[in-house]
Amino acid sequence: MKDRRTVRAGLAAVAALCVVAAAQGTSLAEGAAGAQAYETRGTRIRGADGGTDAPSLAAGRTYVDSLGPGEKRYYGVTLDTKSAAYVSAVAAPRPGAGVTSYRDGVKVTLESPDGAVCGTAAPKIETSGVAYPLADYASRQIDSGPASCHQAGRFVATVERQAGSQDHERWPVELRLMVEPPVKDGATGATPEAPEGSSGTSSPEPPDGTAWPKRGGRGFTDAPTLGTGVWRDEIAPGETHYYRVPVDWGQRLSAVAELSADGQDQSTRLLDRALAMHAYNPARGLAKRGTPAAQDGEPPRTEVATEPVAYENRYANTGSAVRAMSFSGGYFLAVTLNPPQVAPHLNSSVQVVLRVRIAGAAHGGPTYDKDPVEAGFGLTAADRRVAKQHQVVAEDDQMGVPADDSDKALLRMVGYAGIGTGTALVLGLGAWKLTARRRASARGYGPPPAW
Incomplete structure (x- = not known):
């Protein structure tokens, strides 16, 4: 055998x-030098250094920016009082870049008009020497989080690259805002049942x-x-x-x-x-x-x-x-x-x-008030x-x-x-x-x- x-x-x-x-x-x-990088697609945008003059992200559109080590960019997001929202960031170091485990990463955050943190995520490289795209989102849910996150108005999304990276190249960043329509007759999760995914x-x-x-x-x-x-x-x-x-x-x-x-x-x-x-x-x-x-x-x-x-x-x-x-x-x-x-x-x-x-x-889900x-x-x-x-x-x-x-x-x-x-x-x-x-x-x- x-x-x-x-x-x-x-x-x-x-x-x-x-x-x-x-x-x-x-x-x-031949080694890995010919590996193809992540292909960013979207409208070019340059995030601001602060929230006051931050350019706005439109729902359903994809944008492309870049970040150097330790840089932080600001973007404006206008939301209503009924819809859940998700601001995602995909940071793509070059294949073969000298990245370090858990020291190379990005952080995406969504803040309410008064500065309360509605959601955040911080994906990081998990293995030294393996440069791959990092992706995640920060979200605003209408029935959870600080009270100011449920208000309508201009929110601020930030994307920050971790400082101290051995890779000094700028990373392309792909940004996207997705707004989930509210369900009819109120949110079905206002009094949530046990999550279906908890069955193990x-x-x-x-x-x-x-x-x-x-x-x-x-x-x-x-x-x-x-x-x-x-x-x-x-x-x-x-x-x-x-x-x-x-x-x-x-x-x-x-x-x-x-x-x-x-x-x-x-x-x-x-x-x-x-x-x-x-x-x-x-x-x-x-x-x-x-x-x-x-x-x-x-x-x-x-x-x-x-x-x-x-x-x-x-x-x-x-x-x-x-x-x-x-x-x-x-x-x-x-x-x-x-x-x-x-x-x-x-x-x-x-x-x-x-x-x-x-x-x-498959079974039916909630009935949204929009497609x-x-x-x-x-x-x-x-x-x-x-x-x-x-x-x-x-x-x-x-x-x-x-x-x-x-x-x-x-x-x-x-x-x-x-x-x-x-x-x-x-x-x-x-x-x-x-x-x-x-x-x-x-x-x-x-x-x-x-x-």
């Missing part, structure tokens, strides 16, 4: 390298089947929409790819991202935390961080599972992971490939398999059709490779990659295994730092 796992691990690694060489035509010596049910099983190609977006605005199914993408070390998943009232999102390598083989244990995944709600608020999930004999992978969507979740005292699941709509998955961890082994784009499941029966879809919330009929789809193998798909790790699938993948690159790739694999074993021996086989 052990010999069989070793052979399969070798086949998996050779297959991944073959696909990379055939598709990309790049050398194994186990994560749904990830789907099996053929992995269909789907190129992830370079940001929230160009993320492709996925339903339940198995998908594959090519991600370079340092890149973050985005995917949009429709989630209705009563449903929850679960996903697994995995690499084509066998965690049982010691040469691949250093890849156990090569992937990070974050789930975000439709207003770009952080809903859940992924956690490493590989067991012995399984490919390196990370998984994320949200709580079910319920309007009352916004009033939960059980944590932000529940409160973020407060409205139906297009949720997002952001998958990042860790450059320091994969660079010694795989120095070009690698195949990542994404297993997505939308679990739970929530126009405000960026809720689902369209097309979204609901996509959410119900489960991709199956097409009979005429001669190139489809199932997402399992069977020897037949791996050998077929190697064959498609072409015999001409075989010798060089086997030599590259040998060097990769030797380097990994030496690193593993030097570090020991304890778990790498979490991120």
Whole structure:
């Protein structure tokens, strides 16, 4: 059995390298320098140094600014007395930037007209040396928080970058204001029931089947929409790819991202935390961080599972992971490939398999007094059709490779990659295994730092 796992691990690694060489035509010596950065999209804006002359953010529009270390920008937000509001910020350091764990980050805050803090969030880099986009929001809820936050008027949103960063470059920042319409006959959460997301049910099983190609977006605005199914993408070390998943009232999102390598083989244990995944709600608020999930004999992978969507979740005292699941709509998955961890082994784009499941029966939600879809919330009929789809193998798909790790699938993948690159790739694999074993021996086989 052990010999069989070793052979399969070798086949998996050779297959991944073959696909990379055939598709990309790049050398194994190339590192993560070619990783594509987060693509900001929106209207250019320059935040003010104070609240008095702060430029205004319009609901439903996206803006682009930038921040240097220690800088703070101010923006104006006009709100009524009935609507919930969410001001999100996406800060995007350059892939490969010299960031430091929990010392590089941003803080977004929303203040009432008299200066009371209505909401705040402070996403930070979780692993040193891994520069990936940071996103979250500050919100105003109409039935919670300081009394002045329920008033109508001009609020102030601020975005501040942490001081003392080793990365002196300016970070692009994408800003967006989303205003959730009030529900008819008052807010349904005025006397909230127990949050639906507090049940603590186990994560749904990830789907099996053929992995269909789907190129992830370079940001929230160009993320492709996925339903339940198995998908594959090519991600370079340092890149973050985005995917949009429709989630209705009563449903929850679960996903697994995995690499084509066998965690049982010691040469691949250093890849156990090569992937990070974050789930975000439709207003770009952080809903859940992924956690490493590989067991012995399984490919390196990370998984994320949200709580079910319920309007009352916004009033939960059980944590932000529940409160973020407060409205139906297009949720997002952001998958990042860790450059320091994969660079010694795989120095070009690698195949990542994404297993997505939308679990739970959809049911009706609150009745809004305006169309929530126009405000960026809720689902369209097309979204609901996509959410119900489960991709199956097409009979005429001669190139489809199932997402399992069977020897037949791996050998077929190697064959498609072409015999001409075989010798060089086997030599590259040998060097990769030797380097990994030496690193593993030097570090020991304890778990790498979490991120």
